[in-house]
Amino acid sequence: MKGSTVAVGLLVAGFAAPAAAEVSDSVVKIGVLNDQSGVYADLGGRSVEAAKLAVEDFGGRVLGVPIEIVSADHQNQPDIGLSIARRWFDIDGVDVITELTNSSVALAVQALAAEKRKVAITSGSATTELTGKACTTTGFHWAYDTHALAVGTGGTLVDEGGDSWFFLTADYALGYSLEEQTTKLVTSRGGTVLGSVRHPLNTTDFSSFLLQAQASGAKVVGLANAGLDAANAIKQAAEFGIMAGGQKLAALLFTLPEVHGLGLDAGQGLILTEGFYWDRDDESRAFAERFFERTGRMPNMVQAGEYSSVLQYLKAVQAAGTDDGEKVAAKLRELPVDDVFARGGTVLANGRMVHDMYLFRVKAPSESTRPWDYYEVLATVPGDQAFLPVEESGCPLIARN
Helix, strand or coil, X not given: CCEEEXXXXXXXXXXXXXXXXXXXXXXXXXXXXXXXXXXXXXXXXXXXXXXXXXXXXXXXXXXXXXXXXXXXXXXXXXXXHHHHHHHHHHCCCCCEEEECCCHHHHHHHHHHHHHHCCEEEECCCCCHHHHCCCCCCXXXXXXXXXXXXXXXXXXXXXXXXXXXXXXXXXXXXXXXXXXXXXXXXXXXXXXXXXXXXEXXXXXXXXXXXXXXXXXXXXXXXXXXXXHHHHHHHHHHHHHCCCCCCCCEEEECCCCHHHHHHHCHHHHCCCEEEECCCCCCCHHHHHXXXXXXXXXXXXXXXXXXXXXHHHHHHHHHHHHHCCCCHHHHHHHHHHCCECCCCCCCEEECCXXXXXXXXXXXXXXXXXXXXXXXXXXXXXXXXXXXXXXXXXXXXXXXXXXXX
């Protein structure tokens, strides 16, 4: 089990500070819990650096006390993630756990946080259950979810004639949710799903799964997976001649670092959806350059979302005048979100942060003019179209209210 503790520089805060006595243990402690060594390490493994940038930009202190960051690798195991989270809450005085790559881990930790009356903010996982049937009063979903990815990538391909689908689905919560949300969208627009097959997490051989997809005759092979699983599937699909044979690949959760690892030769033409692109404007480029200086790579929506969620959490602590989880959660639902990641974002009653998403096409090598110039922007998907309305989320807190 890997972990680290980082004391962030104690700069002068640029915000008025109520009495430090309102803060437990005289420190506000943020835990970044994610996959740092496994299949999703490229997706979000460097998010701790984004969290540090947020703390530094806030000023290093809140309510007159220092802000501290701890981090650990949950190894994509819910039991390991829960063990770390329980120790952080019960012994180490962690106030909020963030990032939470891997939907199974995120669901388990969010439930524990609610039990402990602590805040959990997920920027690295996709399942809509976090703000649906598993919603809590102290849980928040920040960067993206499977519904937003389905609307962006799936909707575009159906509109372009990709009206029959076959899914390669990761055999856990993320994969199920990606397949479920995309299936709903495809069928609502008159398309059909011809079949699906489930594969183990972190598999290296997709041959049997791809042969089934190829034999189905589906116009689109939907990859309801992420990270190295999606990258390996795309590489092997090229070897099987799936795209050369006329079928399209829909990478339902694939981000900039994965494109970088895959390479433009293999990735060109992929349609995908993210909530952030480093080359969007001057502000995003400035943030990305700072992140690049620390990590050697440009940020994706998970890392930019982590920056946003940590910054917003600190604003909520400041506004609440305390680090009490339930009071901070109430402020998180009240405050508007406006930063380099989310412009004019809002937090719904179920904890879903609503922001615009972007549809991208991966460039061919001949179209890329400089390092990390990988995306052509095809469309902006407004937040109110990308994310489920709160009344359709299935969150029992909303129904109860």
